[in-house]
Amino acid sequence: MYDFSSSGAFVETFTLEPYSKGSLDGLTFAVKDNIDIAGHKTSYGSPSWKDKHDAPSYNALCIDQLLEAGATCLGKTVSDEFTYSLDGESYFFGTPINPTVPDRIPGGSSSGSASAVACGLVDFSIGTDSAGSIRVPASLCGVYAMRPTMHRISEAGVLPFVPSTSTVGAFAGNLNTLGKVMGTLLRSENTTPEKIQNIYLLEDAFTLSNTEVAKALKCKIDALSSRCDANIISITLGEITNDPMTLDKLNADALRPLQTFDFLNTVGNWIENESPDLSPFFAMKYETVRNFDRKKVSGSLMLCEKMFNRITSFFQKGDLILFPTIPTIAPLKGAFEHMETAMDFYDRTMAITAFSGVARLPEITIPMTTVDNAPVGLSIAAGFYQDEFLISAVKQLFQ
């Protein structure tokens, strides 16, 4: 229904043939435009960045992995400005279509990669995720996606953003393709997967979500019990961490400050020195973060590490945790012109995405149901470095 041009998902199309045959034979893919493709300038979602940087001579390492495994690259996709957004309405590169609900935003910052898969233009696509930039657009566009355990995939050739939490991940139209792509990138060995033991429901995230989103997902989860003999157990972040912690605080006091400090070292330094053209919305957000007090970094850094340790200690092999990927369906285009609407979306969404962000966990989002005909994603996370178990468990439960 949408083609490469009308989808608005692509900034550039071309064909990179596979290097050899492999597990991804016959599959096509697209790449978010913060990831290097040799001979093509990387925009980072910013025309100024693109102007002031030469084209790279080498593909990002993850792209070489995919080409060697037999996949064909068809182009580069729209990214939000410096990947610093969750909405996908790029001031400079436009808003990729959310094909199921074209009057609604696709989500960002990997907006084009989600849209390209949702439109059926490629079999899979590559994105990056720090605070939800893969998970949010996947949920809003109704596609499958995975953000792996932090740093399991090489970030060589991926523009530096938030070194403490950035990850490379993938979108796909089905679980089988997602599993094959992630298996390639993660360099997974063929091993017998663990049996699913406990399935936890993160109640804080359901409470943060719109009533109809939470209700629609709970209804689907109830049907799960017939598909496996695992225990399904409601739990709170406080119970997991043995601390009076909430998702709101996890984002506001721990993850967001850390990400802001990191971001100022990467993109911030460049902006201060180059004074590039910035979109009005980005410029406003940048002004709010550039004066974060760097003389007081340790509180948020300590809290992140403590929560990572507590959450990592809690999850045993075979455990999964389920929660709404984000608290809403896709907002209508233009809705964020009302600052309160934007703030509410960002605050509640980042509270939920902070869970795997702080805990460095692998997380898969699947298009589980709809509300008002708009896709609603369910997230399934597993313990630190349990990526292969997570993929096999999600297939077992939802394929």
Added chain:
Amino acid sequence: MYDFSSSGAFVETFTLEPYSKGSLDGLTFAVKDNIDIAGHKTSYGSPSWKDKHDAPSYNALCIDQLLEAGATCLGKTVSDEFTYSLDGESYFFGTPINPTVPDRIPGGSSSGSASAVACGLVDFSIGTDSAGSIRVPASLCGVYAMRPTMHRISEAGVLPFVPSTSTVGAFAGNLNTLGKVMGTLLRSENTTPEKIQNIYLLEDAFTLSNTEVAKALKCKIDALSSRCDANIISITLGEITNDPMTLDKLNADALRPLQTFDFLNTVGNWIENESPDLSPFFAMKYETVRNFDRKKVSGSLMLCEKMFNRITSFFQKGDLILFPTIPTIAPLKGAFEHMETAMDFYDRTMAITAFSGVARLPEITIPMTTVDNAPVGLSIAAGFYQDEFLISAVKQLFQ
């Protein structure tokens, strides 16, 4: 005996006062010149890089952590060109002194940071390590140092080098200081440390070492049994990984290709576009790596991941493994003009440093003994994310 100038360790001296009081009160430190200090250009060991980049507006996050904890920064230290060396003989910035054996090289690439501590000019210093750039100069200069579990410390504000294996770490004049500094950077909670269970000796690394180095270290290790009731067990890499793997192959077939691919994405892209002034030795090394076949990346990447998994599965909480940090004492200055001598040093050294590199392990090196009056370092590594246990165990065994 050596001052800030005569040591050759510093590229720039200045004083950054601490932000507040904390666990590092009264301690002074120096920073390798691939790590950002606001308002000071970062050279990356390359005058061309320094010329073509503006000064950063923000300190690296790890520097803010140290200033907040009460430490005082006294300057920036010599780094090998693009941190891509293990010898510390910088064509552009000179060779920092190795004060115990001034006719010998200090080791690199964190040569100035090791020298500054060895000369007693600062209490501790910060460096980076991918293939041994902290461990090698620490061992050659006879100081304490730690390379933590990969990516446990934020690399925001540290110039991108080899994203898959680069780590930030520290040098110190004694174990107590090293423990306090690393505790700050790692954001360690106060917990009861695990008891030491098994102490393994990595026999492959002793075999790779010069006879007198291996013998001197074994002699010291024999005395350990009286200091703890842990089992001391000889083991090979093959036994750990249940695979016919050697340290040579681990470096040559797994880690070195991965590091090369990563390096071409970071520094390589910049060199291709900017054609900077390069030292003759670096230019020669660069020519040998720039044509690594990127159509065949998966073999080395798969092998790295497999070996990481095998080694991680082997080590239980409470386990340590001991080996010579590097196979020799510090070579004489100028010895590497003989290519065969340089190749032998690099090949054997990187075979040993590849162990923690591939396994992403925390490793501490301590000045354990001397051969021909030159320092000899012993390395102690623990399991993935067992940094806090490692620090407490090394204190218990060697303080």
